[in-house]
Amino acid sequence: MHSCYAAGAPVAHAALWRAFFASCPPCARVLDLACGAGAVACVARDAERGFDVTGVDFATEIKSIDGVKLVLGAPLEALPLPDAGFDVVVSQYGFEYADVEPASRELARVLAPGGAVALVVHAREGAPVQDIAGRLARARRMLAPGRFADVVLRLADALMAGAPTESLAAEAEAARAVEAKAEHDGTTRACWRY
Ligand SMILES: C[S@@+](CC[C@H](N)C(=O)[O-])C[C@H]1O[C@@H](n2cnc3c(N)ncnc32)[C@H](O)[C@@H]1O
Incomplete structure (x- = not known):
């Protein structure tokens, strides 16, 4: 709930958040964006400063959290929240x-004048961002015209339509062979059965 790994060592964030909330005005209206299970919202709630705490997330499966209002199924890019409704985001x-960009505009819209913002974000050069960037690049490569996923999708369309598939099947096998030689991971492994 309150830690991550940096350079292989756990980093605790709760102390950082406690210090931040201690600097916020009492009874502030606090909004936790992309709150997930409420790691930060719970620190705000437990700060005993009379905060009115709301968590927002586009996930809908999040369990209710005592003392925190949840707004679920809500994207940060289009918050279903009032203008200037929060003192702390x-x-x-x-x-x-x-x-x-749109999420920043929405943050600015819901923040009351003079309000405070604190964001803890993944570093661009950090392992999660680098890992996801690599996976995304590989997925995009497989979806590009003539690459494995593109050919298999066309093959599936041809099969559904009862059209000839021999040349597409050969193309898919060739694309798979290309993919097999490329760098891959569990997300983008190319395999098929025809
Ligand atoms: C890594 S989790 C962090 C959750 C929580 N803040 C914490 O520290 O444990 C990222 C969260 O962002 C939410 N999320 C991602 N993109 C979003 C978006 N565009 N709008 C709203 N929520 C989003 C996910 O549903 C998920 O709960």
């Missing part, structure tokens, strides 16, 4: 998952 490893 926070996020921990959440804000950067959104489309940052």
